[in-house]
Amino acid sequence: MTFHRHRRLRASSGIRSLVREHQVTVNDLVYPMFVEEGLSGANEIGAMPGVMHYGLDAFRREIANLSELGIPGIIVFGLPAEKDERASSAYAERGIVQEAVRVAKAENPDLVVMTDVCLCQYNSTGHCGIVRDGKIVNDDSLTLIAKTALSHAQAGADIVAPSDMMDGRVARIREVLDEHQLEDVSILSYAVKYASAFYGPFREAAHSAPSFGDRKTYQMDPANAREAMREAVSDVEEGADMLMVKPALSYLDVMYRMREAFDQPIATYNVSAEYSMVKAAAKQGWIDERGIVMELMTSFKRAGADMILTYHAPDVARWLKEENR
Template identity: 75%
Template sequence: MNSFVRHRTLRSSEGLRSLVREHAWSVKDLVLPLFVQEGLKGKEEISAMPGIYHFGLDEFRREIHEISQLGIPGILLFGIPGHKDDQCTSAYDENGIVQQAIRVAKQENPDLVVMTDVCLCQYNPTGHCGIVRDGKIVNDESLTLIAKTALSHALAGADVVAPSDMMDGRIAAIRSALEEHQLHDVAILSYAVKYASAFYGPFREAAHSAPAFGDRRTYQMDPANSREALREAMSDVEEGADMLMVKPALSYMDVTRTIRDSFDLPVATYNVSAEYSMVKAAAQRGWIDERAIVSEMLVSFKRAGADFIITYHAKDAAVWWKQQG
C-alpha cells in the first residue's frame, strides 16, 4: 500500500485538470457598471479607472451595442446629473439621465438585463446617500425619496433596481412602491452587505459623489464585522429582496461565502473600483499578467459563492472568454 497519495495525478494534463475543475466563470456571470452623464457628448475616460468612461447618451447607445455583441448579459447603471438639490429631484425625474439611459438601452437591446443603482448620493449636494438634516443623515425621511427613485427606474423599463444607500427599511419601502404600481416583474437586488471601504476611492471621481463632510460610516458597515452581515441580509430578505449583494468583493470573500451558505437567494459580489484600478495600474507597469490575474479573481468570486459578478473588467473578460473558445 502506498504511504502517500499522489494528488498530482489529476493535475498532469490540461484535459484532466479541466475535467475535475470545481469552479469556473463565464461571460454569462458578468455585469458591467456604466456611468452615464447628463449633457455630455461622446465619452470621457475616468482618470482613476483606465478604460472606464463617462458616457453621453449618444456614445452610451454605441456602448450598449458593443456590450451586446460581446455577450455580456447585464449592466448596472449610474447616473451623473446636471443638477443637484437638497431633495435630490434629478434622481426620480422621469426624464433624468438614468431614466433616459434605461430607455436607450432597452431600445438598443431589449434582452439586456438593465440594473440600476438606486441611491441619492450623486443627486445630493452633500454627496451623502440620504437626506441631510442638521449635519446628520436621516433615515426615515430618505426612504420616501429612495423608493420614489426606484419606482421611476422601474417605470422607465429597468429589470432590476439595486438600492445601495444602506438606509434601514429601504427594501420594504421599494417593494411596497413596486407592488402598488403592479410592477411585479421588477426585481430588487439589495446591496445587502455594503462595507465602508477604502476600495471605493476611484468611484468617487467616477460618480462625482464624494461626501462634502464626514464619511459614510454611520450607514455603511464596519469592515471589521462579519456577523453583522447576516443581520443586514436577513432584514433585506424579510423585507422582500430578490437577490443579495456583497460589496466589495476581493477582501470580503469570507462574507460572500457566509451569505451564500445562509440564504437561498441569488448572491452577487461587486468587484469595485480600486480593485479594478490596482490591477490596471500594475498591468500598465508590466508587473502582472492582467488576463491571468483577472481570471483568477473571477474564479475566486465564484468559488466564494457568487452567482454573478459586477465588475469593471467585464468587457476585457468577455473578449478573453471568446478567445478561449
C-alpha cells in the first residue's frame, strides 16, 4: 500500500515558509485605544494589563510609538467627563473622541483613524441606545448615533464603526454623511456583534456597564449563526463598506461563513477577555504568550479576517519586526 509523505512539506523552516497558506503581517492590525477626557498622562486598566487609559498628551506620544511600529490603524473609544440621558458628549464638537481624532491626525496624517460609534459610554444608563420607560428605543436612537458618526467624520475620522446594534443605523449614518459631502468616509459595521461574556474587562476599560438589565435585546444570541448572515446582508444593503465579527475567538465559524458569503472586507475584534485570559495565563507562566498570540492571529486570518482589532497589536508588531531582522 502506498502512503503519502506529507511531512516533506514540513521538513525545514524555509519549506514551511514557502508553502504557508496564511500570513500575519503588521498591515493586518488595528489597535483599540481608550482616551479619557481630563486625564493627564496614562493609567493602566486593571483588568487589561498593558492597556491604558490615555489623556490627550499621552495619546499623542503613543500615536508616535505606534507609527514607529508600522501599525496602520487605530480605533478610538472615548471616556467623557460627563454623561446624560441624551448622550450629548458623544456628538459634542469638542468631545473626547473628536479631539483624539484631531490629535492623531496631527501627529500622523497617514494613520487610519477609526472611531467606535455608540452611546453607551456617554449615556447615563450605560446602554447603546436611548432609554425610555425602561426600554432601549431603536428609531429615536438612530438620530443621535448618526449625529455622533457625523461629528467624528467632521473631526477627521477615516472610518466610522457603529457598534450599537440598533436596526437601520448604517443606512442612517450613510445618509447623514452623504448629506454633508462626506462620501469618502467609510463605514465599518459591527454587523455581527454577540451578547458575549467575553466583553467583561471592557466594561472597566470603557466605563460602560449598563445600569440595569443587559444588552441581549439588541446584541445577538451566541447560539445563532444564520441570523449573523441576515444582519450582515442588511448592513451591506444599507451601505456598509466593511463588516465585523465580534468577538473573534468563539466565532471563527461565523467569520468563515462571512468570508464565504461576502466580498466586502471582513474585520474581527479580538476582545478584552480574550486578551486578558492570555495575559493572566502568561503571568502565571502557564503558556508561551508569544506563541499563543501569534497562533490566535493566524487563526483569525485563516477564518477569513482581512483586519484584526486587537489589544495585542503593539506586541505583535514588535515580534514581527524581530522576525524580519
